[in-house]
Amino acid sequence: MRTLLTALVVCASLGDASVAAAGSSVSVSVVDLVERAVDYAGQTVTVEGELVGDYGVRSGQWMWTQLNGDSYVTSPLREGGSVSTANIGVGVRMPVDAARNLDPPGGYRHRGPVVRITGVWRYHDPSRAGETYLDVTSLTVMEPGRRLSEDTAPLSIVVGVLLLVAAGGMGLLWRRP
Amino acid sequence: MLIRPVAEDLKVMAFYLGRIFVVVAAAGIAPLVWAAAAREWHPFSSFVLMVGGYGLLGAAGLRLGGDERHLDWSHGMVVVALTWLLVPAIGAIPLALSGHFARPLDAYFDAVSGLTTTGLSLLGDVDHLASSLNFWRHLLQFLGGQGIVVAALSIFAGGGASALYIGEARDERILPSVTSTARFIWAVSAVHLAFGVTALALVGWLALGFEPLRAWFHGLMTFFAAFDTGGFSPQSTSIGYYHSAAFESVTSILMVAGAMSFGVHYALWRGPRRAVFRNLETRTILSTFGLTLVLTAVGLAATGWFTEAGSVARQGLFHVLSAHTGTGFATVSSTEMSHWGGLAFGGIAIAMSLGGMGSSTAGGVKSLRTGLAIKTVANQIKQVLLPERAVVGTVFHQSGRRHLTPELAQSVMVVSLLYVALYLLGAGVGLAHGLSLEPALFESVSASANVGLSVGVTSPGMPTSLEVVYILQMWAGRLEFIAVFSLFGFLYAWVRGR
Numbered sequence: 001m002r003t004l005l006t007a008l009v010v011c012a013s014l015g016d017a018s019v020a021a022a023g024s025s026v027s028v029s030v031v032d033l034v035e036r037a038v039d040y041a042g043q044t045v046t047v048e049g050e051l052v053g054d055y056g057v058r059s060g061q062w063m064w065t066q067l068n069g070d071s072y073v074t075s076p077l078r079e080g081g082s083v084s085t086a087n088i089g090v091g092v093r094m095p096v097d098a099a100r101n102l103d104p105p106g107g108y109r110h111r112g113p114v115v116r117i118t119g120v121w122r123y124h125d126p127s128r129a130g131e132t133y134l135d136v137t138s139l140t141v142m143e144p145g146r147r148l149s150e151d152t153a154p155l156s157i158v159v160g161v162l163l164l165v166a167a168g169g170m171g172l173l174w175r176r177p
Numbered sequence: 178m179l180i181r182p183v184a185e186d187l188k189v190m191a192f193y194l195g196r197i198f199v200v201v202a203a204a205g206i207a208p209l210v211w212a213a214a215a216r217e218w219h220p221f222s223s224f225v226l227m228v229g230g231y232g233l234l235g236a237a238g239l240r241l242g243g244d245e246r247h248l249d250w251s252h253g254m255v256v257v258a259l260t261w262l263l264v265p266a267i268g269a270i271p272l273a274l275s276g277h278f279a280r281p282l283d284a285y286f287d288a289v290s291g292l293t294t295t296g297l298s299l300l301g302d303v304d305h306l307a308s309s310l311n312f313w314r315h316l317l318q319f320l321g322g323q324g325i326v327v328a329a330l331s332i333f334a335g336g337g338a339s340a341l342y343i344g345e346a347r348d349e350r351i352l353p354s355v356t357s358t359a360r361f362i363w364a365v366s367a368v369h370l371a372f373g374v375t376a377l378a379l380v381g382w383l384a385l386g387f388e389p390l391r392a393w394f395h396g397l398m399t400f401f402a403a404f405d406t407g408g409f410s411p412q413s414t415s416i417g418y419y420h421s422a423a424f425e426s427v428t429s430i431l432m433v434a435g436a437m438s439f440g441v442h443y444a445l446w447r448g449p450r451r452a453v454f455r456n457l458e459t460r461t462i463l464s465t466f467g468l469t470l471v472l473t474a475v476g477l478a479a480t481g482w483f484t485e486a487g488s489v490a491r492q493g494l495f496h497v498l499s500a501h502t503g504t505g506f507a508t509v510s511s512t513e514m515s516h517w518g519g520l521a522f523g524g525i526a527i528a529m530s531l532g533g534m535g536s537s538t539a540g541g542v543k544s545l546r547t548g549l550a551i552k553t554v555a556n557q558i559k560q561v562l563l564p565e566r567a568v569v570g571t572v573f574h575q576s577g578r579r580h581l582t583p584e585l586a587q588s589v590m591v592v593s594l595l596y597v598a599l600y601l602l603g604a605g606v607g608l609a610h611g612l613s614l615e616p617a618l619f620e621s622v623s624a625s626a627n628v629g630l631s632v633g634v635t636s637p638g639m640p641t642s643l644e645v646v647y648i649l650q651m652w653a654g655r656l657e658f659i660a661v662f663s664l665f666g667f668l669y670a671w672v673r674g675r
Contacts, residue, residue: 034510040483052304053412054395054630057386064385064420066412070304083279083301083637087413091420108307123482130488131420148305156222156274163229167202170236176578 025118030069031088033121037132041123047134048116048142049073052106054088055099057110064099067092067117067134068106076111078148092117094136114143179672182667186252188242193256194263195238197326201264202231204320208271212309220309223271224367230267256661257326261660265289268317275310277301279637282644289648291317293655294538296408296505296629297620297647301637306320308394311411315401321655322405322435322538323366324359351382351443365442366404369434373400376427384423395419403431405538408505417508422491428506429498436462436533440576457573458534461548462501469528470497476521493521496630500528503539505629508557515616515632526619529628531598540627540654543595545575546589553586565612595658599625601651607634608647620647625654 025044033047049069056064068089075081094117097157106112119136122128205228248256265288273284290297291314300306352358374396381392394506398411412418414486416428433443438552444453453459474493482491492508499506507514517525532541542550552573559569571581603621608614612634620634624647635647653661 035512037510037513038516041482053401053418054385054387054391058384066304066414066418068304068413070302071307076305077276077302078305083277083283085301085638086298086636087302091414091417093420106305108305111305124484124488124492126483126485126488129491130483132417133420137428140347150217150219152218153222153274154325155365156226160222160225160227160229163226163233167229167232167236170233170240173240 028036030067030090033069033090034088037121037123040058040121043121044118044137045121045134046118047090048114049089050106050114051092051102052087052111055102056104057096057099061096062088062093063096064091064093064133065099065105066090068117071101073111074106076148079111091117091131091133092136094139094173097138098136098143102141106145109148109150110145111148113141113145116140116142179670179674182379182671188248189604190242190247190252190256190259191238192242192245193238193248193253194259194613195235195240195242197256197260197264198231198235198238201268202228202235202318204316205231206270207316208309209492211312215308216621217307217309219446220271220275220307222315224309225275226274227267227270230270234263234267245513251663251667254660255667258656258660259377260326261289261292264294264516265317268292268313271310271313272300275307277303277306277310280640283637286644286648287314288317289651290629291315291407291409292321293627293651294318294405294407294503294540295624295627295651295655296402297624297631297635297651298409298629299635299639299644303411306411311398314406314409315398315411317406318407318409319366319401322407323362341662361443362439365439365446369404369431370400373404373427373431377424379573380421380423381419384408385419385421399424399428400431403428403504403506404435406432406435406502406504406540406627407538408499410506414482414510415508416495416506417510425491425495425508429495432498432502432504432506434541435504436537438534438536440536441534444576455574457548457552457575458545461551462544465528465531465544466497466501467545469501469523469524469531470494472520472527473524474496475520476517476524479519480517480521493524495523497528500525500628501531501629502528502533503541503626503628505623505631511631511633514630518615522615522619524631526640529619529626529630530596530622532626533629540625542593542626546593547587549573549581549589550593551588552581556581591655596625597656599653603646603650606643610640610643621650625650627651628656 026047027046030047030049034047034104047067047069049067050073051065052068053066058064066089068087070088071084081153103113104110117134117136118138119134122135123132124130200350205224209221209228210225212224248423265285269284269288272278272287273281277300278284286299377396377399378393381387381395382389387395395411401407402409410416416425441453444450470493473496477483477493478487495508530541531547532543533539535543535545556569556571572578573581600622603624604618607617607621616632616634619632623630
């Protein structure tokens with residue numbers, strides 16, 4: 001329900017343009033977008049992934065963040081996922097209204113919201129002195145963000161403290177004349 | 178005849194290694210406190226283990242070593258070489274326990290990469306890494322860039338300081354004593370830290386719209402990686418994450434400051450400033466920077482991916498600066514960089530291989546050696562062309578008039594050739610693993626010159642043998658060979674000596 005509401009709010013805030021853009025877009029993965037970046041230059045594409053990092057709101061108009069499309073989106077390391085590749089992500093820019101109801105971005109404590117984004121792939125955009133990013137025209141939240149659990153490692157603490165005690169003992173011996 | 182080391186040799190080395198471990202144990206408390214403050218309890222536990230490990234090694238070294246004794250040249254070199262292998266071994270513990278590495282060797286790779294200020298990484302999912310672990314990775318770069326041994330020297334004065342100082346590839350003594358020079362290096366860094374972090378955090382907060390705490394976090398991490406020409410980043414898309422010319426500009430200033438020798442910093446602080454621009458080293462680095470910038474810009478323009486000159490200038494300038502200073506930041510993906518090819522590839526690769534100034538935090542051949550090597554070759558050519566009895570001038574300017582003696586020329590050529598050999602060795606191993614020439618050479622130069630730019634070869638799951646070779650390249654490249662050869666010689670003497 002919350003997902004649906006967010007999607008409705010976001011689509012409403014972006015207006016008709018989002019509908020038109022989504023209609024003529026090409027569905028690609030983030031991996032494909034990164035690997036064949038030049039092929040999609042200037043095209044409207046639809047990608048899915050997790051929003052990570054920060055939500056940087058600039059001039060009250062645009063929000064910048066990063067969209068990741070790697071294996072960690074579906075299998076976070078702290079939920080039993082395994083290390084496969086480095087992160088694969090692209091920068092995204094969206095109207096600030098679109099970001100208003102988003103859950104916190106992905107980081108150590110959160111798996112960020114998984115979103116489907118349609119936007120124009122600005123490849124080395126001359127208006128931004130050669131930056132590459134996805135200019136969002138519509139956004140749908142596919143899966144809300146969630147808090148990631150954290151376990152502790154008491155054995156590490158116990159062993160570490162024992163080592164420190166041993167080190168302290170040796171230090172005292174060394175100081176003896 | 179080689180003399181087999183005796184117990185006394187081991188004791189004196191154990192003593193100095195112990196001192197260095199004590200300093201690193203103290204440094205390890207910083208991420209431990211950070212983890213507690215951020216309530217990151219899993220990393221906190223692993224930092225306790227790490228500090229315990231460093232503490233025990235430090236105490237054991239001091240205990241075994243007994244009393245302080247004079248450290249001679251060869252012992253100092255061996256101590257330095259061992260320090261740069263053993264410190265990352267313990268420093269890798271929190272990384273290995275984080276679950277972000279496929280195997281312990283990968284965590285060790287990252288720790289070596291951090292300490293040697295290389296910046297290549299095998300970390301999976303950096304975008305979800307705990308802030309305290311990110312802090313530790315970046316702090317390793319700061320410790321490595323400043324020189325762990327320099328850190329120890331600034332705290333403990335004592336016999337053998339010169340050997341340790343030079344073993345860590347710092348041959349410029351700015352002030353009369355090594356200890357005062359080490360303290361000056363830390364003073365310069367502290368001033369840059371204050372200004373750099375403030376500037377980056379303000380850009381992050383006011384221009385990029387980050388929350389104040391996050392802006393400060395990004396500022397601190399980027400400062401460590403930029404000033405110490407390391408190249409790690411708290412986000413997977415490196416400096417491209419920020420999408421900001423202002424952030425790139427501040428970062429660029431810090432990269433340049435990091436690649437300047439501390440002698441130049443001293444001259445800029447205390448004067449005479451004009452003399453800096455008369456130095457062969459300064460002139461060489463400005464020339465090679467200009468040359469590689471032109472090559473890269475022409476190469477980027479030829480790709481046809483950029484539609485106007487401003488984009489080529491911004492991308493070209495940032496990446497050449499990043500490569501020449503040995504930092505390794507990027508604003509494009511490694512996939513895109515692997516497709517640059519041609520002149521852009523050549524420009525970046527040459528810039529990486531040449532590196533920054535001597536006695537700085539940068540790696541590579543270093544600009545003074547490059548300048549002297551060119552002068553040596555030019556003199557040889559002149560000697561051949563001029564009449565037999567003609568005398569070719571051998572004076573150059575480097576903080577005053579100096580003579581390019583045959584011994585100096587020989588030393589410069591030997592070390593420069595060793596770097597070339599190291600670049601080719603890694604490229605050869607890469608080729609043996611089925612890589613094509615360009616990525617094999619690019620990644621090898623990046624590892625040996627402690628740069629960290631990557632065209633995608635260095636990634637989780639890379640072949641173990643290639644990974645080990647890159648670790649050795651990062652280590653040998655950072656220490657500029659002498660300490661490494663001393664360690665090998667020491668081990669050989671232990672086995673074959675009498």
